Amino acid sequence: MKKYISKFHYLTQDSPYRSHAEQAQIACEAGANWIQYRCLTKKDSDLINEIQQVAAICDDWGTTLILTEHYHLLNQVDAQGVHLEDMQVDFTVIRNKIGEDKTLGASANSFEDIKRIVALNLVDYIGCGPFSITQTKPNAHPLLGVEGYENIIQKMNKSGIDIPVLAVGGIKITDVEEILETGVHGLAVSSAVNQTGNPAEALRAFYKKIY
Secondary structure, eight states, X not given: OXXXXXXXXXXXXXXXXXXXXXXXXXXXXXXXXXXXXOOOSSOHHHHHHHHHHHHHHHHHHTOEEEEESOGGXXXXXXXXXXXXXXXXXXXXXXXXXXXXSSEEEEEESSHHHHHHHHHTTOOSEEEEOOSSOOSSSOOOSOOOHHHHHHHHHHHHHHHTOOOOEEEOSSOOGGGHHHHHTTTOSEEEESHHHHTSSXXXXXXXXXXXXXX
8 A cells, every 4th residue: 555655754853952842843834744753862751752742743733743763652652654764674573563554664875775675565665865965863875966866766767666765864955956856756854954043944945846
């Protein structure tokens, strides 16, 4: 069963200026239809409380909420799915644990990664990157740039692989048009929204470019 996957994924991040809930509120008010809660620094008890706050905000606005990595919490919070950054994870185990109705996203760095993941027929979309230099998470993989996505999409088309691929990693508003021209489904950003003086305005600018 194919699930709806937004063309724009907004990710929260740890910030000394705004809590994840505050980031989610700003994003929802600015029109976000898909939020990925990304916090890898807290223990489960703190995570549950914070995710519940974010989930309540998303529910008020009809926004899809995806958790980064914390699939084990899906039975305790109201989220619509999970995105796994660990490419070595056993996707069969994860899918069996979360069920068919939840959205499952995976990370990839190359066409070979995408081909391997898609062959399992368990994942709903793939975040592929990094596009450029990113400070959001450590990444030793080669930067893809526009040419990298063009090559990946061409190989996917030739191989008959059909799954939404989102460009991720160090994307700025000025990169959007070139990235979308490669044929990717959409893109995901964090710092380009969160580390600006006006995140609501930054988020709306991305939506305007993408839609």
